[in-house]
Amino acid sequence: MAFNLAFLSSILIILSAFSPVITALSSNYYDKSCPNVEQIVSNAVKKAAANDRTVPAALLRMHFHDCFIRGCDASVLLNSKGSNQAEKDGPPNISLHAFYVIDNAKKQVEASCPGVVSCADILALAARDAVVQSGGPNWDVPKGRKDGRTSKATETRQLPAPTFNISQLQQSFSQRGLSLNDLVALSGGHTLGFSHCSSFQNRIHNFNATHDVDPSLQPSFAASLKNTCPINNRPKNAGATMDPSSTTFDNTYFKLILQGKSLFSSDQALLSLPKTKNLVTKFATSKEAFLDAFVNSMIKMSSITGGQEVRKDCRIVN
Ligand code: HEM
Numbered sequence: 001m002a003f004n005l006a007f008l009s010s011i012l013i014i015l016s017a018f019s020p021v022i023t024a025l026s027s028n029y030y031d032k033s034c035p036n037v038e039q040i041v042s043n044a045v046k047k048a049a050a051n052d053r054t055v056p057a058a059l060l061r062m063h064f065h066d067c068f069i070r071g072c073d074a075s076v077l078l079n080s081k082g083s084n085q086a087e088k089d090g091p092p093n094i095s096l097h098a099f100y101v102i103d104n105a106k107k108q109v110e111a112s113c114p115g116v117v118s119c120a121d122i123l124a125l126a127a128r129d130a131v132v133q134s135g136g137p138n139w140d141v142p143k144g145r146k147d148g149r150t151s152k153a154t155e156t157r158q159l160p161a162p163t164f165n166i167s168q169l170q171q172s173f174s175q176r177g178l179s180l181n182d183l184v185a186l187s188g189g190h191t192l193g194f195s196h197c198s199s200f201q202n203r204i205h206n207f208n209a210t211h212d213v214d215p216s217l218q219p220s221f222a223a224s225l226k227n228t229c230p231i232n233n234r235p236k237n238a239g240a241t242m243d244p245s246s247t248t249f250d251n252t253y254f255k256l257i258l259q260g261k262s263l264f265s266s267d268q269a270l271l272s273l274p275k276t277k278n279l280v281t282k283f284a285t286s287k288e289a290f291l292d293a294f295v296n297s298m299i300k301m302s303s304i305t306g307g308q309e310v311r312k313d314c315r316i317v318n
Helices: 002-018 036-050 055-068 098-114 118-134 153-158 166-174 180-191 217-227 251-256 265-271 276-286 286-299
Strands: 195-197 239-241
Touching: 002 055, 036 055, 036 098, 036 118, 055 098, 055 118, 055 180, 098 118, 118 286, 153 251, 166 180, 166 265, 180 251, 180 276, 180 286, 251 265, 251 276, 265 276, 276 286
Parallel strands: none
Antiparallel strands: 195 239
């Protein structure tokens, strides 16, 4: 037996020397090293959301943008430094906000258990809390992510654009190990939050050679978007909420897609394949089916890892 154990451990040592580092995440990762982390993060999100109702949507989108570039490694939280423009300053991320919520949570976590909890885990927890505190489902967040040391604005080009068609969306998700099922379920994140006019202007002005307005938009909805977002003289922060209940996590988004009242071409595109259209219909009909699928897909997306260290300050590499 002793021989077998010694043999086995030497095999493991040899194997680990040659295989890439695989970070296995686990729900109880901080149970001993930082037992209060979940409470601290949840309180920080609660406090910020009480002052500003746009915070939960911002945190959910921030986590998605983090995971899609170099994995969920908090690369989205790093500040630009010297000549390096960080992801934060890439065009799709200019509208991200509420970074201070993660800073506040990190400060309190560091006071309780210094050098233990990654910024990437704090962001994953905050995104879950944002959903829960908006009336959405709860789930155990697997933890143990590490923070990355690289963040480049140019890489934000890899984020899916609101003008994408279904094959572009499918490719963007499948490159990250995510399926069409995940694409439809995660797009349900658009039940929360706000969009600026620039993100849907392609649908309401000069849509194509024959139509000024995307014909798949419901006409009175299109008219109200045009009214909010005229082609000239548009107020700086003009835009529209993603759905009328934009601070409540529910399945309204899917009902709106079926009515031609979604904001982005990428939302409307979910009707262009039978498989994705069936999922939209299923989620519009059953809130439970959507919530179940959303939780599964969030766990999948937030398990794309990539970092190397536990940052001391979420804005700066160690
Ligand atoms: C499928 C591809 C996706 C595209 C093309 C896309 C695109 C966008 C765009 C253009 C905005 C508006 C930005 C602005 O004008 O300020 C937005 C907002 C938002 N997105 Fe997505 N998104 C996608 C997937 C997701 C996913 C997977 C999630 C989360 C699970 C998500 C969560 C959000 C949230 C919560 C907002 C509102 C943010 C706020 O109010 O601050 N999106 N998205």
